[in-house]
Amino acid sequence: GEDVEQSLFLSVREGDSSVINCTYTDSSSTYLYWYKQEPGAGLQLLTYIFSNMDMKQDQRLTVLLNKKDKHLSLRIADTQTGDSAIYFCAANTGFQKLVFGTGTRLLVSP
Amino acid sequence: NAGVMQNPRHLVRRRGQEARLRCSPMKGHSHVYWYRQLPEEGLKFMVYLQKENIIDESGMPKERFSAEFPKEGPSILRIQQVVRGDSAAYFCASSERDRSRGETQYFGPGTRLLVL
Numbered sequence: 001g002e003d004v005e006q007s008l009f010l011s012v013r014e015g016d017s018s019v020i021n022c023t024y025t026d027s028s029s030t031y032l033y034w035y036k037q038e039p040g041a042g043l044q045l046l047t048y049i050f051s052n053m054d055m056k057q058d059q060r061l062t063v064l065l066n067k068k069d070k071h072l073s074l075r076i077a078d079t080q081t082g083d084s085a086i087y088f089c090a091a092n093t094g095f096q097k098l099v100f101g102t103g104t105r106l107l108v109s110p
Numbered sequence: 111n112a113g114v115m116q117n118p119r120h121l122v123r124r125r126g127q128e129a130r131l132r133c134s135p136m137k138g139h140s141h142v143y144w145y146r147q148l149p150e151e152g153l154k155f156m157v158y159l160q161k162e163n164i165i166d167e168s169g170m171p172k173e174r175f176s177a178e179f180p181k182e183g184p185s186i187l188r189i190q191q192v193v194r195g196d197s198a199a200y201f202c203a204s205s206e207r208d209r210s211r212g213e214t215q216y217f218g219p220g221t222r223l224l225v226l
Contacts, residue, residue, distance in 0.1 A: 004152075033214070042114075042201060042219040043153070088152060096166060097143065098203075098215060100152035 002026040002093050006101035013109055018076040020104045022089030027070060029091040033098065034063065034074045037086045046074070046087075076106075084108045112137065114204050114218035115184075122224045129189040129196070131221045135204030142185045143215060144177060147199040159185060192225045199223075 035043040062075040145153040158166040159179040179185040203215035
């Protein structure tokens with residue numbers, strides 16, 4: 001089955017760019033998602049990309065997809081302290097369920 | 111348009127009791143999913159339901175766990191005879207049948223279950 005992996009931690013300074021990486025194993029994944037989770041809260045959908053796209057930009061967020069390497073990244077420009085949270089990558093394998101990575105904890109320091 | 115609603119937000123049970131978790135999907139959404147998040151881990155799929163039907167329960171433990179999504183009312187995740195290992199955050203998500211959005215799933219705030 002699908003396996004999704006992420007690095008566990010990322011620490012950046014306010015104003016810098018953050019890049020969170022994710023790899024997946026199932027090349028048939030049709031949609032790939034990024035969710036944000038703040039402490040004690042649910043998951044907020046940030047953005048998603050369809051597998052026939054290479055890049056998607058949405059304000060401060062840029063998603064890059066390398067299908068050959070099965071690699072997905074989320075770039076946050078001008079990172080703010082309010083961006084500190086756990087970021088989850090998730091793959092939709094076409095069987096409706098999402099397979100999540102373990103999450104990357106982003107810490108933004110002033 | 112209200113988002114996905116879950117209640118209770120926090121639930122404390124003693125070992126052996128039953129836990130009932132409720133989920134109301136977003137308006138217009140007919141697909142409901144339940145996920146479990148253990149401490150310091152990602153979310154794991156449990157079950158996918160449409161109205162009155164369980165479509166995929168491949169992530170549900172074989173015993174003590176059941177889910178339903180009746181014609182009227184919220185979806186219910188039921189855990190019988192809870193054990194300490196059931197302590198986790200349980201998230202519900204919903205989606206609509208919209209291929210243009212990839213049937214994107216929107217999540218509720220979760221129910222945090224603590225078993226004493």
